[in-house]
Structures are given as structure tokens and as C-alpha cells.
Amino acid sequence: MSNVVLVAGAGPAGLSAAYALASVGTRVVLVEKEQRLGGAPILSGYARLVPSGEWAKDAIGGMVARVDSHPLVTVRRGCTVETLAGEPGAFRARLSDGATVDAGAAILATGFTHFDSINKPELGFGSFPDVVTTTQVEQMISSGRGIRCLSDGRKPERVAILLCVGSRDRQIGREWCSKICCTVSCNIAMEIREELPDCHVYIYYMDIRTFGLYETKYYWQSQEEYKVKYIKARIAEVTSNGEKLLVKGEDTLVKRPITIPFDMVVHAIGMDPNVDNKRIAGAFGVELEKHGFIGKANAYGTSGASSRPGVFVAGAAAGPETIDDSIAQGNAAAMAALALVNRVAAPAAVA
Amino acid sequence: MSNVVLVAGAGPAGLSAAYALASVGTRVVLVEKEQRLGGAPILSGYARLVPSGEWAKDAIGGMVARVDSHPLVTVRRGCTVETLAGEPGAFRARLSDGATVDAGAAILATGFTHFDSINKPELGFGSFPDVVTTTQVEQMISSGRGIRCLSDGRKPERVAILLCVGSRDRQIGREWCSKICCTVSCNIAMEIREELPDCHVYIYYMDIRTFGLYETKYYWQSQEEYKVKYIKARIAEVTSNGEKLLVKGEDTLVKRPITIPFDMVVHAIGMDPNVDNKRIAGAFGVELEKHGFIGKANAYGTSGASSRPGVFVAGAAAGPETIDDSIAQGNAAAMAALALVNRVAAPAAVA
Numbered sequence: 005m006s007n008v009v010l011v012a013g014a015g016p017a018g019l020s021a022a023y024a025l026a027s028v029g030t031r032v033v034l035v036e037k038e039q040r041l042g043g044a045p046i047l048s049g050y051a052r053l054v055p056s057g058e059w060a061k062d063a064i065g066g067m068v069a070r071v072d073s074h075p076l077v078t079v080r081r082g083c084t085v086e087t088l089a090g091e092p093g094a095f096r097a098r099l100s101d102g103a104t105v106d107a108g109a110a111i112l113a114t115g116f117t118h119f120d121s122i123n124k125p126e127l128g129f130g131s132f133p134d135v136v137t138t139t140q141v142e143q144m145i146s147s148g149r150g151i152r153c154l155s156d157g158r159k160p161e162r163v164a165i166l167l168c169v170g171s172r173d174r175q176i177g178r179e180w181c182s183k184i185c186c187t188v189s190c191n192i193a194m195e196i197r198e199e200l201p202d203c204h205v206y207i208y209y210m211d212i213r214t215f216g217l218y219e220t221k222y223y224w225q226s227q228e229e230y231k232v233k234y235i236k237a238r239i240a241e242v243t244s245n246g247e248k249l250l251v252k253g254e255d256t257l258v259k260r261p262i263t264i265p266f267d268m269v270v271h272a273i274g275m276d277p278n279v280d281n282k283r284i285a286g287a288f289g290v291e292l293e294k295h296g297f298i299g300k301a302n303a304y305g306t307s308g309a310s311s312r313p314g315v316f317v318a319g320a321a322a323g324p325e326t327i328d329d330s331i332a333q334g335n336a337a338a339m340a341a342l343a344l345v346n347r348v349a350a351p352a353a354v355a
Numbered sequence: 356m357s358n359v360v361l362v363a364g365a366g367p368a369g370l371s372a373a374y375a376l377a378s379v380g381t382r383v384v385l386v387e388k389e390q391r392l393g394g395a396p397i398l399s400g401y402a403r404l405v406p407s408g409e410w411a412k413d414a415i416g417g418m419v420a421r422v423d424s425h426p427l428v429t430v431r432r433g434c435t436v437e438t439l440a441g442e443p444g445a446f447r448a449r450l451s452d453g454a455t456v457d458a459g460a461a462i463l464a465t466g467f468t469h470f471d472s473i474n475k476p477e478l479g480f481g482s483f484p485d486v487v488t489t490t491q492v493e494q495m496i497s498s499g500r501g502i503r504c505l506s507d508g509r510k511p512e513r514v515a516i517l518l519c520v521g522s523r524d525r526q527i528g529r530e531w532c533s534k535i536c537c538t539v540s541c542n543i544a545m546e547i548r549e550e551l552p553d554c555h556v557y558i559y560y561m562d563i564r565t566f567g568l569y570e571t572k573y574y575w576q577s578q579e580e581y582k583v584k585y586i587k588a589r590i591a592e593v594t595s596n597g598e599k600l601l602v603k604g605e606d607t608l609v610k611r612p613i614t615i616p617f618d619m620v621v622h623a624i625g626m627d628p629n630v631d632n633k634r635i636a637g638a639f640g641v642e643l644e645k646h647g648f649i650g651k652a653n654a655y656g657t658s659g660a661s662s663r664p665g666v667f668v669a670g671a672a673a674g675p676e677t678i679d680d681s682i683a684q685g686n687a688a689a690m691a692a693l694a695l696v697n698r699v700a701a702p703a704a705v706a
Contacts, residue, residue: 020658024658024690024691024694027694028690028693028694028697029697056653056654056655058653058655063653063655064655066655066656067655172570179570179571179575180567180568180570180571181565181566181567181568181569181570182567183566183567211562211563211564212562213562213564213566214532215532215534215564215566215675216531216532216533216534216674216675216676217531217532217644217646217648217674217675218532219523219530219531219532220530220531220646224530256608257607257608257610258610259608259609293568295568295571297568302407302409302414303407303678303679303682303683304407304409304414304415304417304418304682305417307371307375307682307683307686308683323567323568324566324567324568325567327654328654329680329683331654331655331658331687332654332658332659332680332683332684332686332687333683333687334687335658335683335686335687335690335691336682336683336684336685336686336687336690338690339375339379339686339687339689339690339693340375340686342379342690342693343375343378343379346379346380
């Protein structure tokens with residue numbers, strides 16, 4: 005029996021789970037495969053986060069710092085969980101470095117993998133240096149280098165952002181929507197217009213999914229204050245005339261083919277299941293849902309329950325997710341894990 | 356000083372918060388203004404929930420039962436919080452029945468108010484009995500009566516579902532998106548097709564926002580398996596020719612006016628801020644955001660923090676929200692409240 009909680013993954017979901025548990029006196033072992041904590045927002049160098057507008061390095065960096073310095077959290081970097089034997093209240097994990105961890109509960113916060121645009125060759129990534137991804141634009145902003153064409157360092161005068169690259173696309177086996185790329189793209193469009201007020205920014209979309217309160221803060225504001233232009237279109241290909249990139253497709257509102265020149269084309273890349281999910285599912289003994297994300301039970305019973313009792317899941321491990329919801333789910337999974345290890349510990353506490 | 360947590364509102368968010376706290380040994384006072392617990396899914400008679408497919412009366416009913424029977428939860432029905440004085444760790448709430456409650460932390464899970472379609476008179480609600488809301492259709496299904504025209508009880512042969520009624524609409528001061536109506540409408544469309552296989556179901560939309568994994572489960576399945584038809588359109592008005600309802604608008608894909616006859620027209624109504632939010636904000640001393648929902652701090656610090664320390668917010672009180680995310684946020688707010696009351700209780704526990 006153990007009242008330690010094992011948390012796998014130190015992105016927003018895992019960090020929030022670890023801190024929440026530690027803050028109520030529960031010991032946590034936090035296992036992170038990378039050498040650095042923070043997950044995608046830190047490892048991929050995100051700039052200002054949606055919807056807070058805070059810099060990722062401050063917002064998520066702060067979450068890293070308070071976990072890293074907490075006496076009740078043991079962090080194991082560059083390490084993965086190989087097997088999880090036992091049952092709720094009495095698990096034993098074997099780690100990749102050979103160590104074992106006894107834990108009463110486990111939380112899977114193993115996140116996602118960014119879609120690799122190389123899998124959509126007709127959209128020009130890999131062929132033309134000025135075709136980049138939203139992640140690369142985030143890095144241009146967060147590094148302070150600013151929005152520049154990678155080919156020659158010039159400031160682009162015309163930028164196209166293509167939504168749903170690697171999402172809602174049966175051709176490449178990615179039928180799901182990645183949930184947050186629309187809003188992130190509206191945000192990036194405004195950041196570009198802020199830095200380069202003379203730059204024209206176009207967003208090519210199927211549907212604009214700035215759900216809930218993102219609608220006014222991102223979709224409306226980007227149009228009304230920042231003059232970002234939206235084109236409902238099916239994109240056929242991105243080519244080059246030697247001077248400009250050419251985005252070719254069909255404007256679905258006027259049902260006509262359109263070819264528009266740009267200096268930079270940005271792929272709003274989707275969220276794939278973590279490439280390690282098969283291994284992770286095997287190690288933790290949990291099932292994947294049909295797209296390859298970690299399967300999640302209904303919400304009405306135990307929050308964040310996976311298919312295996314005592315193993316909980318939070319954040320983008322279970323499907324495309326926002327940072328805020330990942331954090332809420334991390335806390336929720338922590339609550340469920342706490343209830344479990346408390347129940348286990350109760351007899352001893354009474355005695 | 357008190358280690359009780361006061362929870363206001365007994366919908367999915369409040370129920371999950373209350374149960375989570377009780378399950379780790381924390382006493383909860385749950386205040387609900389209605390005589391019945393369960394929030395919108397129970398009080399409005401929802402049918403099968405998104406995305407679980409479980410009946411609301413079972414799923415949310417189960418959450419009600421375990422809270423209602425928990426020895427650590429005191430439920431006060433037909434009651435509201437009038438004032439909350441004091442500070443984190445030592446609040447004193449005065450209730451509408453004159454009682455006082457000492458609490459270390461408070462969770463606002465006061466939910467939303469369904470948009471009243473009477474505020475869009477041009478869309479026929481109130482004028483024509485066969486113009487109904489998604490909530491009424493949920494009730495037709497959950498009651499077992501089935502999908503029937505309210506005018507004469509006949510089975511409709513043609514049903515139109517109009518998205519964004521009371522959402523994304525500046526004319527009536529509701530610029531936000533209500534987040535879940537698209538997915539709920541896809542679900543309802545499939546339920547209608549299931550019950551009435553000969554009935555044609557059309558969904559009129561601006562954007563289809565079946566974000567994340569809802570994309571395949573609702574949008575694609577509704578088209579491919581259930582043959583639900585989608586029309587991108589701006590609706591001008593709903594009228595009647597005495598026999599059929601007429602939906603008039605502009606098909607935005609072909610840029611042409613369209614008038615299509617239906618037997619039943621369903622408004623996919625949005626989520627307004629709780630009509631009591633000004634009173635609630637005054638009572639709890641918290642700020643509202645610009646649309647009138649309860650304001651929520653950034654997620655990176657304390658999960659579900661409102662503008663007032665020690666008062667947390669969860670679910671649709673803070674903006675349009677899904678049931679699953681409301682439950683996660685309820686658990687997350689419970690975690691934050693627990694950390695606070697534990698910290699308060701710690702000196703005594705040590706002594």
C-alpha cells in the first residue's frame with residue numbers, strides 16, 4: 005500500500021496535478037521523458053498563451069518552478085514508466101532507469117505530438133522555406149527575432165494561415181478536430197499585425213471554431229481591430245512562382261478557384277496522439293480510443309478515469325485540449341487520485 | 356476559522372465539487388436555489404448527454420444521489436447566499452432563510468440561464484407552436500413522448516434546426532458562442548432520425564463547432580450514418596404559409612435567397628449568464644467579466660480562482676461550458692478549496 009501518486013508527464017496537466025497533490029500534503033513522483041519540464045508550451049517555445057496573453061515561459065515556467073522546488077515532489081527527468089503492476093492503492097512502477105516506484109494511484113498526463121506537416125506535401129512544407137508551422141511562428145515571437153521569412157530574413161508583406169493542417173482530414177487518417185488551432189491562429193494573426201502593421205494576414209478556414217468566450221476575444225477582435233481577413237476555402241496546394249508562394253484552392257463561398265500570392269504561409273498544425281501512446285498504453289495497462297488517444301471513461305463517476313482503475317488521465321493525452329482545460333483536468337485527476345490514496349491510507353491514519 | 360466548504364449551485368459543477376470534497380473528508384454545505392438538485396440537465400429534462408450517450412436522469416441523477424446521501428454534505432434547498440463576509444479561511448455566509456454558514460472557502464457553481472427565444476421574434480418562437488427549442492426537443496425525448504409537432508401531435512416529416520439562436524449575435528447583445536449547441540444539435544438531429552427514419556433533418560449553421568473528438572462522433576456520423584443535411588445560411592425569418600413553417604434566409608455558400616418548408620423548427624438556444632449573476636456577484640463579492648459571466652482568473656495559479664481570494668468558480672457560471680468540463684472544473688475548484696482549508700486547518704492538526 006502506498007499513498008504516493010505517480011504522475012507521468014510534466015506539461016500543464018501533469019504540473020497542475022503534481023502541485024495540487026503536493027499542496028495538500030501528498031507525495032508525488034513526477035516522471036518526465038524530456039530533460040526539461042513544461043511540456044509543449046515550454047519545449048516548443050510558445051509565445052503568448054491563449055486566452056491569458058501571458059508569456060508561456062512565465063505562465064508555465066511558474067508552474068514548473070513551484071513543482072520543481074516542492075519538497076513533496078520528486079522529479080525524474082529523462083525517464084519513462086516501463087510497466088505498472090499491481091492494483092489501486094498498491095501499484096509498483098518500473099522506470100526506464102531501472103528504479104521502481106510504489107504508488108497508490110497514477111496520473112497519465114503524457115500529452116500529444118504536434119502534427120508533422122511533411123505528411124501534407126502538397127501544402128509546401130519542406131519544399132519552400134517560407135512555408136512554416138504555427139509552432140515556428142510562436143518561436144519567432146517568443147525568441148524576440150520577430151516574424152521573418154526564413155528564406156531571406158525579410159519581413160513578410162502578406163501572410164496566409166491555413167487552418168486544419170493535420171486535422172479534419174480523412175485522407176491522412178486524422179478525422180478529429182484539434183480544438184484550439186483556430187483560436188491560436190486568430191491570436192497569431194493579431195500578433196503578426198501588431199508587429200508588422202503593414203502586413204496583410206489571411207486565414208483560410210473550413211469552420212472558425214473559436215468556441216465560447218474565444219469568439220469575441222479572438223475571432224471578432226482579429227477582424228474588427230486587427231483587420232485580419234478570413235477566406236472560407238478548400239486548399240489544393242501551395243506552390244511558388246519563384247518570387248512568391250501561391251496558395252491555390254477553391255473559395256467555398258463563391259465556388260470559384262482562387263490563387264493568391266503570399267510571402268509566408270503558416271500551417272496551423274493539429275494535435276496528434278502522442279507518438280508513444282501505444283507504448284504508454286502498454287506500460288500503464290490502459291486502452292486507447294479509436295483515434296489513438298488515451299481512452300477516458302464518462303465524467304459522471306470518477307473524474308479523469310481511464311480504462312484501468314486507479315490510473316487517471318488528464319489533458320491532451322486524452323484528445324486535443326486547451327491549456328486551461330488541461331490544467332483543470334490535471335487538478336481534477338489529482339482530486340480523484342487523492343480520494344483513492346486517502347481511502348487506502350485511512351485505516352492506518354485511524355490506527 | 357472553518358474547514359467547511361460552501362458550494363453554491365447543485366448542477367454538474369457543484370455536485371462534482373461537493374462530492375470530491377466529501378470523499379476526502381471535508382464537510383460541505385451545498386446551497387441550491389431550486390427545490391431539486393441536478394442543475395440544467397435535470398431541471399430542464401435533458402435526454403441523452405453529450406458525449407456519453409447516457410440519460411441525464413441516470414448520469415446526473417447518480418451524481419445527485421451520492422451527494423444527497425453523503426453524511427459530510429449538508430444540502431440546503433430553495434436557498435441562496437445573500438452575503439459572504441470575512442476572508443479566506445474564515446468566511447461567514449448569510450443565507451436567504453436567515454441561517455449563517457461558516458466556511459473556509461466557497462465555490463460558485465451557479466450555472467447559466469438558457470437563452471429565451473422570445474428575444475428573437477423574427478424566428479417564430481411564440482408565434483408558431485411548431486417552433487420549439489432544443490430544450491423542448493430534449494424533453495420530448497426524455498419524457499418518452501417522442502418528437503411531435505406541438506400544434507397537432509403529428510410526427511414531423513421535415514425538421515430544421517437553427518444554430519446560434521441567442522449566440523454570436525450582436526443585435527441582441529450576445530456576441531459569445533455558446534460552445535456546445537452545435538454538438539448537442541448534431542446529437543438531437545441523430546436522435547430524431549433514429550426515432551423517425553423518414554424525417555428529413557436540416558441544420559442551418561454559420562460554422563459547425565464540433566471541436567476536438569466531437570468532430571467524428573457528431574458531425575461526421577450525423578452526415579454519413581444519419582444523413583442529416585447541413586446548410587450554411589443566414590436566417591432572416593421563420594414564417595408560416597398556414598400549412599408549413601417557412602425558413603427564409605440566404606444560403607451563404609451559393610449566395611442565394613432560400614425559402615424551405617418544414618413541419619418543425621428547432622432553435623438551438625444559447626447559454627446566457629445566469630440571470631441572477633449581478634445579485635450573485637454582489638453577494639459573493641466577485642467581479643463579472645464583460646459579458647456578464649463570473650470572472651475567472653488565469654489558470655496557471657490557483658485553479659478556478661475568481662477575483663476574490665478564497666472564492667472559486669466552476670462550470671457554466673464562468674462562461675458557456677460542456678457538462679464534462681464543468682465536472683472537471685468542479686473537481687479542480689474542490690482541489691483549490693481543499694488546499695485552502697487544509698492550510699487553515701494545518702496548525703490545529705499539528706497541535
